[in-house]
Amino acid sequence: MSMASPYGTIHGVGLGPGAPDLLSVRADRLVREARHVAYFRKAGRPGQARRIADGMLRADVVEIAMEYPVTTEIPLTDPRYNMCLSAFYAQCTERLAALARAGEDVVVLCEGDPFFYGSFMHLHSRLTGTVPVAVVPGITGMAGAWNATGVPITWGDDVLTVAMATLPEEELVRRIRDTDALVVMKIGRNLPKLRRAVAAAGREEAAWLVEHAAMPDQRVTRLIDATSVTPYFSILLIHGEGRRP
Structure with a gap:
């Protein structure tokens, strides 16, 4: 017993x-x-x-x-x-x-x-x-972020990559280039490096920045329009464009 x-x-x-x-x-x-x-x-x-x-x-x-x-x-x-x-x-x-x-x-x-x-x-x-x-x-915070954009993060067979902005710049470029959909966390002071990596991967036009997702001061902007100062609670997104019926 x-x-x-x-x-x-x-x-x-x-x-x-x-x-x-x-x-x-x-x-x-x-x-x-x-x-x-x-x-x-x-x-x-x-x-x-x-x-x-x-x-x-x-x-x-x-x-x-x-x-x-x-x-x-x-x-x-x-x-x-x-x-x-x-x-x-x-x-x-x-x-x-x-x-x-x-x-x-x-x-x-x-x-x-x-x-x-x-x-x-x-x-x-x-x-x-x-x-x-x-x-x-x-x-998760990233789920709150992509829902804030009003656009699905993945379609069909899209591969989603979650990366940290603290990674070396060359590694970020490779990860951004080699995935369908992307989430990048821990941005903060790494925003300038992340901007360069997104641009080098040729995906600057598709990138979005969500600050304070699901909070009263939530803000959704395109990366190209974002300021150089990013709060701790910020996530970068690139939506997948995969297979659809």
């Missing part, structure tokens, strides 16, 4: 692209009922995940803000960068695991989907096998 686990569960809950009414029913229930709610944020900022959940949390909620260490002065290629983040995620993991071992459930608020380029996956890999962990899928 099996006994129920004395541990609480860590729930990684996908909140979707930004609009509170794009949460799943399960996500909505977990967020509203949670006694302990954790979320990532940059120091001095409320955090996008917390903003999405604003007004949903119970009055006696215990909030756990996990603030990223400042790593802007360390290049991505420097081993110290990974060491710094690894120590940060280990600290966050132990904090949440301690609550679960005490029998408390914890909801970790995640932008988009927890398993799609999200920080929660770094907790999940460390928590799995030590305490119960569950994941609630969410609508």
